[in-house]
Amino acid sequence: MKDKTATNVHTAFVGEAKAYQRLLMFAEKAEREELPQIAHLFRAVASAESVHSRRHFAMLESVADTQTNLEQAFQSERAVNGVHYPEMLREAEEDNEETAVLVFSQVRDVEAEHAELYKKALNHLIAQRSTDYYVCTVCGHIADGQLPKTCPICGAPNSKFEKVS
């Protein structure tokens, strides 16, 4: 694909992925405001934007086999944990942006855990094992097997965890 179009496809992918998340948050808000039909509409459009983002992604990259994907996912977590979040954290500290400092530091730590989970999978410790995963809806920490009393990363109570199906 030529450069200009590739850049546009990437921009479109990011925009649609962002819209998907934003619309789901709008839907949650509408639910809280007791407007279930509006929430339903937001979820329907979100689902359509998800189709768009996947369509754009497919023009940029093809999805490889699972072994390759695990390696790619592992490397990507390592990079965000070891390089990208630390850099963004340092800049947020320089700017005295307290919320961004807190969020970046918690997310950086959670990404290290994600890398560990992928490493276990790459070492064949997961494919044959059945476990429950619980995700902290505040910070993204993943509890493997057992629901903790509070989140070890952000301190949220376990009512904030969601079991992954």
Ligand SMILES: [Fe+2]
């Ligand atoms: Fe991650």
Ligand SMILES: [Fe+2]
């Ligand atoms: Fe958390």
